[in-house]
Amino acid sequence: MSLAPIADELYGLAPQQFTAARNARANQAGDRQLAEAVRRLARPTASAWAVNVLVRRHPEGIARVRAVGAELRAAQRAIDGAALRKLTGERRELVGALVSLAVGIAENAGHRLSATAQHEVEQTLLAALSDEHATDAVGSGLLMRPLAPAGFDPVDLEGAVALPGAGARSPAEAAPPPTRVVPEELSARDARERTEARRSLSDAERRAEGAAADVEALARQEERAHGRRDRLLAELDQLRQQADRARENASAADRELGELARELERARRDSSAAVQAAEQARARIERLG
DSSP, X not given: OOHHHHHHHHTTSOHHHHHHHHHHHHHHOXXXXXXXXXXXXXXXXXXXXXXXXXXXXXXXXXXXXXXXHXXXXXXXXXXXXXXXXXXXXXXXXXXXXXXXXXXXHHHHTTOOOOHHHHHHHHHHHHHHHHOHHHHHHHHTTOBXXXXXXXXXXXXXXXXXXXXXXXXXXXXXXXXXXXXXXXXXXXXXXXXXXXXXXXXXXXXXXXXXXXXXXXXXXXXXXHHHHHHHHHHHHHHHHHHHHHHHHHHHHHHHHHHHHHHHHHHHHHHHHHHHHHHHHHHHXXXXXXXXX
């Protein structure tokens, strides 16, 4: 057994199955060098997996990508404005249809592609349309990571394909003429998958709207709670100031009470002395007759 069929099998599996299956194939290799090569195969990202499965399920899609990409590059070299405008619109429709297919395939397999992963699928398809080597890489169904278009420069394929130079899965299948195949005619199954993908998107958008409303309501509640907290802190500050003034008044009252107590004691002593002096004077008068 060689590495190519093993890689072809592994990169068609669901992401969560990849590592266990790769290790099992390595253990079954029967050849040390082959086993090491199998173990070096990297698990694909979610977007790369979606593109790999799309290529396997819809080879006519990648054939269409090859045809439109070749025509776009020819129109760019010829600086054919009319053809470029037509092909640019066709490219947009084709990529949109294939991304919807990829989303639907992932949904049916129990994997919801995130917005980031969907963007990466789109960028990978655009890269395949811009560069024939990227078309071969995508068509191999052995992507490990997404691709990115590079304008008029070659697409960076470093570390992107499990078996570099493997080429497209069906190199003998030439793309049909542009007038014979359009994205809407890919198949009845494609249409169902697009419908399911749109339904999933609609559900996700409704959930997102509901979540946004919840966030807005909670934000308003948080703002009101902050307002109540600020008012309570202001009231607490006022009460603390009143308590400080009350303590100061109580201290002053304590000092005044102490002074009054001392004056009362002096007055009592003076009164007692005056009473004693009066009694002595009265006794003297009585002695004198």
